[in-house]
Amino acid sequence: MPPRREPRRSAEPSFPDVAQLGEAIATAIQSALRPPQRTPLETMYNLKLDKFEGHEGFEGAERWLKHIEKTFRVLHNQGNLPVEKWVETTSWFLGKDSASWWEQEVRRLSPAEMTDWDVFRELFWRRFVPPEYIDRKKQKFTELRQGKLTANEYYRRFTDLPRYHPDVSGNPAEMLRRFRLGTKKK
Template identity: 30%
Template sequence: MREGMEDVCRAARVTPQLKVGSAMDFMELGPLEFYGTEGILYADEWLDKVERLMKIVRIPDDLKVKTASIQLFDIARIWFKDEPELAIPDLTWETFKELFKKKFFPEVARDALQDQFERLEQGNLTVDEYAAEFDRLSHFVEYMRGPGG
């Protein structure tokens, strides 16, 4: 019997339980606020940062939408409360992201970034500045195309 208990204790030491994160843990990391008026680049940054912070604090999948929604204010909060597609009980994080992009990454803004990318020239920019702008725009244009786009 004693050997069995020792095995259990040893296993507990070898495989520590990872703490599941909470909304409080998430908030302690200082997530960005999103109001819905900041534009497409900020919306992309907000979504990326929220996702990274939730990964860091180990927010469970079933709590990701609720956790992220804490940082929605003003127009974004109204959208979150009133959008019928968001009212489903088991809304997944992936579905939330799709609906968020549909709302806050408008086609006009995507087209403007596409145009900026297509017209990008080095001009008076240093090589490093040009490369940074190229990377920023190409990431975003490819990101908007989606897989196989």
Template identity: 30%
Template sequence: MIDEWFGDCLRNHPNIPRPPLPPARFEEEVPQECAEFWFENTTRVLEELSCTPTKCLNCTVSLLKDSVYRWWKTISSVTPRESITWEFFQVEFKKKFISQRFLGQKRKELLELKQGNRTVSEYEREFIRLSQYAKKWVQTEAEMCKCFEEGLNEEIKLLIWILEIRELVALVDRAKKVEELNNERMQAKKEARVSSRPPQHPESASGSRIVAKDSTVKPEARAPVRTYAIRVREEASAPDVIKAVTVQFRP
């Protein structure tokens, strides 16, 4: 748990956000992103408290648990006491729990990040989260704006690239406005297509039923003719009747 000194600092600075406590078992198998999140939040609070390097080290070590604490005890036992500093701890912690492979993967995710189905706001949040891993490649705000612009969808990028905005806040704001205009235009087109469709009148449907009714009546009218013709064939033994019928119905 937190030592008494750290607890006193938090009580004396109620406006400082409390860092998240380590999980019950902060094992080596913990996801590296969680380890980084824990370390960054702890460091941020210590900086807000204006702690000295020695106090930062003591406080952070007091928050370690289980296998992570045993790892630090092993490292510190084979390191000269004068070399155990806050800077030394940070280097060793990142080396152990935040590997270069992890950092390289995050940098790749940033360089390949595209807006896709995200809104501009969602894309911005993901871009900011990943940008911390590419400080060596994205060193200025102008380079960050260029990288952000490259990942935008084409319909937004085409309308803002010519402006050459090199302030990230202004660039994001302009991208959001273009997104709103595009959404409004798409909604207007959708409503126009719906209104341009010809109305369906009920009489057209009744007319189809009438046609169907006529088509069923006609076979009933022809039925007596077929019946009579069959009866005539059955009475083929009566020549006079056949002649009479033939004369009567010959066109």
């Protein structure tokens, strides 16, 4: 009968424990599958946000700011972008002309105002979305009738335009009255 050999012990340094080896492999796989942490600016660039040059027109300016703000809200809710960084991050997406405008504005602001998103939005609207544009949109809402529009198209316009007329949009009874007034009678 051959001599009896003692089983190898896992305590020997040259032979790793199978359980430890399995845990190490699992950890390596998980870290490979987990995406790397990105800075808010990297995240913004990966979203392929457009630069605002300053000559996109009133609707283009409004659309751009709305898109930036919506993106920031999502990033903020995920804990990736604090509100205090919104203005600084936005400045990365200003083109040459609009960046020059913002640099001029910054010179007149206090340090607290420079990082206040509401101040930035107000100044942006004042510069790129003039009151005349808002007045035309209010007028469109006031005169909105279904006419040849489909019911869906009328509803879409009716729910989009009130943001220019906050006095009416804040009153549900007035909104209902205006909706009925504008629809076709059937």
